[in-house]
Amino acid sequence: AQTVTQSQPEMSVQEAETVTLSCTYDTSESNYYLFWYKQPPSRQMILVIRQEAYKQQNATENRFSVNFQKAAKSFSLKISDSQLGDTAMYFCACLEGGQNFVFGPGTRLSVLP
Amino acid sequence: DTGVSQNPRHKITKRGQNVTFRCDPISEHNRLYWYRQTLGQGPEFLTYFQNEAQLEKSRLLSDRFSAERPKGSFSTLEIQRTEQGDSAMYLCASSSQTGNTEAFFGQGTRLTVV
Numbered sequence: 001a002q003t004v005t006q007s008q009p010e011m012s013v014q015e016a017e018t019v020t021l022s023c024t025y026d027t028s029e030s031n032y033y034l035f036w037y038k039q040p041p042s043r044q045m046i047l048v049i050r051q052e053a054y055k056q057q058n059a060t061e062n063r064f065s066v067n068f069q070k071a072a073k074s075f076s077l078k079i080s081d082s083q084l085g086d087t088a089m090y091f092c093a094c095l096e097g098g099q100n101f102v103f104g105p106g107t108r109l110s111v112l113p
Numbered sequence: 114d115t116g117v118s119q120n121p122r123h124k125i126t127k128r129g130q131n132v133t134f135r136c137d138p139i140s141e142h143n144r145l146y147w148y149r150q151t152l153g154q155g156p157e158f159l160t161y162f163q164n165e166a167q168l169e170k171s172r173l174l175s176d177r178f179s180a181e182r183p184k185g186s187f188s189t190l191e192i193q194r195t196e197q198g199d200s201a202m203y204l205c206a207s208s209s210q211t212g213n214t215e216a217f218f219g220q221g222t223r224l225t226v227v
Binding site: 004033035037043044045046047050089091095099100101102103104105106108 | 146148153154155156157158161169204206214215216217218219220221
């Protein structure tokens with residue numbers, strides 16, 4: 001069974017600064033995928049970044065990057081040069097091969113002008 | 114293809130009534146998921162399909178909830194004898210079994226039971 005934990009219910013960051021959101025997960029599988037999803041207020045969930053567990057290299061997507069520590073089962077998201085449009089709920093999720101996505105409780109990020 | 118589509122967007126119903134929601138996934142996706150989300154919480158898994166087969170159903174899902182995916186295309190989620198605790202956002206997502214495993218979400222159906 002999978003569990004995903006996000007220990008920061010809320011965070012704030014000044015515009016143009018960098019912020020890191022934490023996520024830990026638990027799985028007994030060797031083949032799995034990790035995701036960060038963003039859910040802006042009253043809008044649908046969209047993918048921010050994904051990481052395959054078999055890849056050692058950390059994924060990056062423009063201003064978004066992850067720090068994937070497989071042994072520690074840690075998967076943090078770093079947002080550089082934060083923008084007002086980054087204000088949203090951020091959910092960490094784990095997908096074990098052939099099963100369903102398990103989401104963490106989320107971190108509410110506010111980017112302050 | 115315009116993405117995952119859910120209807121209706123909003124539903125208000127009286128306690129004890131039955132409701133049905135529809136999800137149209139991205140056409141080439143063979144996996145379809147239903148989640149429930151309450152305010153300020155993460156999506157909670159309900160059930161998922163691979164093609165027309167329902168492969169997993171959450172133990173949290175009572176027998177008042179049923180989902181179908183006839184012909185492996187659109188899916189419906191029915192809640193019978195609704196209770197106030199059923200009030201939530203119901204999210205549908207789809208993904209491809211092969212290649213990119215990302216799940217694409219619809220905009221959700223917000224259910225309010227009064």
